[in-house]
Amino acid sequence: MTLAPETTDLKVQLRLDSQEGDWFTVCDLSRLLPGRGVAALLPDGSQVALFRDRSGTLYAIDNRDPFSGAGVLSRGLTGSHQGRPFVASPLLKQRFDLASGQCLDDESVRVATYAVRAA
Amino acid sequence: MTATKGATPTIVLVGHGMVGQRFLEALAERGMTATHRVVVLCEEPRPAYDRVALTSYFSGKTPEELSMTDMEFIEKHSIELYVGDPALTVDREAKKVTAKSGQVFDYDTLVLATGSFPFVPPVPNKDAEGCFVYRTIEDLLAIEEYAKKATTGAVVGGGLLGLEAAGALKGLGLTSHIVEFAPRLMPVQVDEGGGAALLRTIEDMGLTVHTGVGTQEVVVDEAGAVTGMKLSDGSELATDMVVFSAGVRPRDQLARDCGLQVGERGGIAVDEQCRTVSDPHVFAIGECALAADGRVYGLVAPGYEQAETAAATIAADEAAFTGADLSTKLKLLGVDVASFGDAHGTTEDCLDVVYSDSRAGLYKKLVIGRDGTLLGGILVGDAEAYGTLRAFTGSVPPVSPESLVLPAGAGAPAQLGPSALPDDAIICSCHNVSKGTIRGAVTDHQCTTVPEVKKCTKAGTGCGSCVKVLGQLVTAELEASGVEVDKGLCGCFAQTREELYEIVLALRINTYQDLLDRYGRDGARGGDGCEICKPAVGSIIASLAPTIGASGYVLEGEQAALQDSNDHFLANLQKNGSYSVVPRIPGGEITPEKLIVIGEIARDFGLYTKITGGQRIDMFGARVEQLPVIWARLVDAGFESGHAYGKALRTVKSCVGQTWCRYGVQDSVRMAIDLELRYRGLRSPHKLKSAVSGCQRECAEAQSKDFGVIATANGWNLYVGGNGGATPRHADLLAQDLSDAELIRLIDRFLMFYIRTADRLERTSTWLERIPGGLDHVRDVVVEDSLGICEELESLMAAHVDHYRDEWAETINDPEKLARFVSFVNAPDTPDPVVGFVPERDQIKPDLPLLSIGRRPLEGSAQR
Numbered sequence A: 001m002t003l004a005p006e007t008t009d010l011k012v013q014l015r016l017d018s019q020e021g022d023w024f025t026v027c028d029l030s031r032l033l034p035g036r037g038v039a040a041l042l043p044d045g046s047q048v049a050l051f052r053d054r055s056g057t058l059y060a061i062d063n064r065d066p067f068s069g070a071g072v073l074s075r076g077l078t079g080s081h082q083g084r085p086f087v088a089s090p091l092l093k094q095r096f097d098l099a100s101g102q103c104l105d106d107e108s109v110r111v112a113t114y115a116v117r118a119a
Numbered sequence B: 001m002t003a004t005k006g007a008t009p010t011i012v013l014v015g016h017g018m019v020g021q022r023f024l025e026a027l028a029e030r031g032m033t034a035t036h037r038v039v040v041l042c043e044e045p046r047p048a049y050d051r052v053a054l055t056s057y058f059s060g061k062t063p064e065e066l067s068m069t070d071m072e073f074i075e076k077h078s079i080e081l082y083v084g085d086p087a088l089t090v091d092r093e094a095k096k097v098t099a100k101s102g103q104v105f106d107y108d109t110l111v112l113a114t115g116s117f118p119f120v121p122p123v124p125n126k127d128a129e130g131c132f133v134y135r136t137i138e139d140l141l142a143i144e145e146y147a148k149k150a151t152t153g154a155v156v157g158g159g160l161l162g163l164e165a166a167g168a169l170k171g172l173g174l175t176s177h178i179v180e181f182a183p184r185l186m187p188v189q190v191d192e193g194g195g196a197a198l199l200r201t202i203e204d205m206g207l208t209v210h211t212g213v214g215t216q217e218v219v220v221d222e223a224g225a226v227t228g229m230k231l232s233d234g235s236e237l238a239t240d241m242v243v244f245s246a247g248v249r250p251r252d253q254l255a256r257d258c259g260l261q262v263g264e265r266g267g268i269a270v271d272e273q274c275r276t277v278s279d280p281h282v283f284a285i286g287e288c289a290l291a292a293d294g295r296v297y298g299l300v301a302p303g304y305e306q307a308e309t310a311a312a313t314i315a316a317d318e319a320a321f322t323g324a325d326l327s328t329k330l331k332l333l334g335v336d337v338a339s340f341g342d343a344h345g346t347t348e349d350c351l352d353v354v355y356s357d358s359r360a361g362l363y364k365k366l367v368i369g370r371d372g373t374l375l376g377g378i379l380v381g382d383a384e385a386y387g388t389l390r391a392f393t394g395s396v397p398p399v400s401p402e403s404l405v406l407p408a409g410a411g412a413p414a415q416l417g418p419s420a421l422p423d424d425a426i427i428c429s430c431h432n433v434s435k436g437t438i439r440g441a442v443t444d445h446q447c448t449t450v451p452e453v454k455k456c457t458k459a460g461t462g463c464g465s466c467v468k469v470l471g472q473l474v475t476a477e478l479e480a481s482g483v484e485v486d487k488g489l490c491g492c493f494a495q496t497r498e499e500l501y502e503i504v505l506a507l508r509i510n511t512y513q514d515l516l517d518r519y520g521r522d523g524a525r526g527g528d529g530c531e532i533c534k535p536a537v538g539s540i541i542a543s544l545a546p547t548i549g550a551s552g553y554v555l556e557g558e559q560a561a562l563q564d565s566n567d568h569f570l571a572n573l574q575k576n577g578s579y580s581v582v583p584r585i586p587g588g589e590i591t592p593e594k595l596i597v598i599g600e601i602a603r604d605f606g607l608y609t610k611i612t613g614g615q616r617i618d619m620f621g622a623r624v625e626q627l628p629v630i631w632a633r634l635v636d637a638g639f640e641s642g643h644a645y646g647k648a649l650r651t652v653k654s655c656v657g658q659t660w661c662r663y664g665v666q667d668s669v670r671m672a673i674d675l676e677l678r679y680r681g682l683r684s685p686h687k688l689k690s691a692v693s694g695c696q697r698e699c700a701e702a703q704s705k706d707f708g709v710i711a712t713a714n715g716w717n718l719y720v721g722g723n724g725g726a727t728p729r730h731a732d733l734l735a736q737d738l739s740d741a742e743l744i745r746l747i748d749r750f751l752m753f754y755i756r757t758a759d760r761l762e763r764t765s766t767w768l769e770r771i772p773g774g775l776d777h778v779r780d781v782v783v784e785d786s787l788g789i790c791e792e793l794e795s796l797m798a799a800h801v802d803h804y805r806d807e808w809a810e811t812i813n814d815p816e817k818l819a820r821f822v823s824f825v826n827a828p829d830t831p832d833p834v835v836g837f838v839p840e841r842d843q844i845k846p847d848l849p850l851l852s853i854g855r856r857p858l859e860g861s862a863q864r
């Protein structure tokens, strides 16, 4: 079932290590609701969670919740903590810094981050 | 068996009631249990329990919950407790006590704490089948059993206990009468004016009161069972059962038999140290004792003081019991009645200040001495001020006495805060705890909450009437000591949830961003908020949507971004990233056709099905992209969202009720369906659960619900604040014998008041325990409309009911919203490869090895 709404000009793009310099196009910018995330599938089969905050800044981190193994971080609630944006896992609520991937509730855990832009 | 006297001296306690237990605690506190052998003979089949709260058995407290005996305490202090084994004789010469079991105990010190027995007037047939007294748990069990086949009950005695008993009979579904010899109710505590106000309120509740008449005879049928009573005015009252509550008499027989001196009207005579006047080795405490001031005290607080005195004397400390306060506050039947100090104005030259409004059932009287000292008073209908007034008794209050009794609105009533009290004012008279001790608990013992202070000082753990003042004192003290009590919701808002609710409602703020930018903390304005305040504010906006002009659809506009993950997908996320689907099945009633639809859908999508604990069916293992397709079929078949994901109404369970069940007295299924349909979709601070039982057998377990309804012969009883989960709580009875319309109106008000004032994620049970004034306050607000907000509460609920729409039906008709239900934004048709299943018992379960690999290195990590 594909229910994508009409397209706009701007696309969300990711920089992937495997494709040096190239930007991987994910979706229309309009698919990103401020304060919520979406999941995207990457060519190597891994998953990424994309977010847009209130000011329009984009973030991309690994979608896999390291605490449960499930691909769900895109479905968490976002917020800002001391000025830094984060997402809280929808399963057990650990928070991850969207810019660095650092888990705010467990120093030893970090998820991968990706460079992301709207173009 | 004869216990021989060893090297350690022996204390034998006869009677394990409230005072006896307190005596044991007092011994332990003084280290006496380590140096003495302590033997306790307990007549009742269970160790000490809270007799003061006896009546709460009828509102759901179990005998276990009433217990005051911590078995760990008994064991830790090596106390020999013999339950069900009363003392039969005392040989003072040989210093031996013989118990019913035949055991003989030598004593060095004997303490009698045998309490009282209910006085039954010597009328013919007083022991007939159907006659009861009201003193022990066993009495209540017998009353409850007999009431099942009775329709009318009469209580002899209109004192404090009589009123409690009559209220209990009414709660058991009986038409209740109170027969009081004196010309007014509660003759000991209140005067004529107070009695009139009380009478009016009690009659309004549907109880019939006969004052100024005595009981002459109990009338029985051939089989010897009660059928009525003959009264002194010549009339006859038909009744199926009689409960005598005509006062108590000290149980001093054991003492008489061994030659101890007793008073003319009973009671074991003791001195100021609670030592019997006849024998220095024998003490008497509690209701069986005739104190040095010539009185037998029928209240628990003086008994506790005597227990302390006796323990201190035995430990050779100095202590004396010279007399005690007889203040009482009746907390039953929904009427506040309090009397304190010199309530009847017996002091020479004293003057009364009276405010009375018999229409409203209000009566307040203060007794003031010549020099302005507050000597005592009576409050009927509104005993708000009891805690403070009682503490001021004996001193000159800082404001004029009139201003203390005037009701809100009539000239500015003085709000006399507990901060005005001197340090030696007694706040808790049950445990004799002064304001200074409570302040000390906060400043010196670092107690920061009321429960901690209760534990530390015992204040508030007796009758509970001082808890309100206690709460105020603790907060005041914390604030004074500079502890910044940040009551803010989260890092973004300094306000509590309740304050945010008021702001949203008053200013009609209908977006989160607006609220954050205008009312957020300094650093948080203009930011993205956090995972705590977003759903909390989202819930407030949803609860008030129609009133503040927000969309009632939780996925509309900005609201979508505020919802917790489950609410955003309108389904419950499972551990492997799949979802569960729970359609609403109101009242648990479902047609075969609908059952088949559920079966077909589960089969077609390969879902795991399970009957939930909430009388409906859960289908697990749906992938996010399958949700809309599954729901399209469910909606088509007439199902709606069950809100299993929301902080909203979950289920209203029902029992089969009158329609089929031989015991049912009302149509519980219909009522459950009505309630579930009325409150479906209502967003609240936490989830809401309900149930309706067709009779007192309670097959629907309504008393474990946020609001539970139990059918009675005359309508419905409404219980609130029940909870299962980790900290179970039995619900409290809020109101009785309501008609359908009254029931719904009261639930409307109750729920809206809860939504308005509760903290985030606070179930009604914890809310009820937390809010100042507790159940009484809630009852005042929602039943008596003491804040004048009931009309608003009702209209807020009416708006919710009018605007309810099924959110799944809306979602499947909105392509833009449906686009969110995809596995991947760039590959919407590719299922998430992490979501896998393996077979189990002919169904599926999540495939987890993959997940546990991911989890392994993180073991022990902090989970919030």
Ligand code: SRM
Pocket: B572, B573, B574, B580, B581, B582, B610, B611, B612, B613, B614, B615, B616, B617, B618, B644, B650, B651, B687, B689, B704, B722, B723, B724, B725, B726, B727, B763
């Ligand atoms: C499915 C069900 C168990 C079952 O297989 O029977 C269930 C499943 C869950 N319960 Fe429950 N509870 C279920 C009946 C109950 C009951 C029994 C009842 O409602 O009569 C209780 C005790 C009654 C009560 O709430 O007072 C119950 C007390 C809880 C609690 C503890 C609440 C508390 O106040 O302490 C939680 C945790 C919470 O809400 O914070 C909880 C939370 C949950 C959650 C939502 C946990 C979660 O966040 O994942 C489970 C998700 C279900 C899902 O994914 O669909 N569940 N849960 C039952 C669904 C009933 C329904 O049809 O809606």
Ligand SMILES: Cc1cc2nc3c(=O)[nH]c(=O)nc-3n(C[C@H](O)[C@H](O)[C@H](O)COP(=O)(O)OP(=O)(O)OC[C@H]3O[C@@H](n4cnc5c(N)ncnc54)[C@H](O)[C@@H]3O)c2cc1C
Pocket: B014, B015, B016, B017, B018, B019, B020, B041, B042, B043, B044, B051, B052, B053, B054, B055, B085, B086, B087, B088, B113, B114, B115, B116, B134, B135, B136, B161, B164, B251, B254, B285, B286, B287, B288, B297, B298, B299, B300, B301, B303, B328, B329, B463
């Ligand atoms: C329904 C009700 C409501 C009440 N409400 C209040 C209130 O709001 N405020 C208030 O201050 N007071 C109230 N009271 C009164 C309060 O319960 C008593 O003052 C208190 O229980 C007295 O304690 P006690 O230990 O002296 O007697 P009890 O608690 O009666 O204990 C005496 C125990 O001794 C046992 N016993 C007797 N003889 C023997 C024997 N020979 N051997 C062994 N054991 C024996 C008895 O079985 C009993 O268990 C209420 C009482 C009732 C019944």
Ligand code: SF4
Pocket: B655, B656, B657, B658, B661, B662, B663, B664, B665, B668, B693, B694, B695, B696, B697, B698, B699, B700
């Ligand atoms: S609660 Fe009463 S009416 Fe309902 S099923 Fe049980 S026994 Fe029958």
Ligand code: FES
Pocket: B427, B428, B429, B430, B431, B459, B460, B461, B462, B463, B464, B465, B466, B467
């Ligand atoms: S006055 Fe009874 S508990 Fe404090």
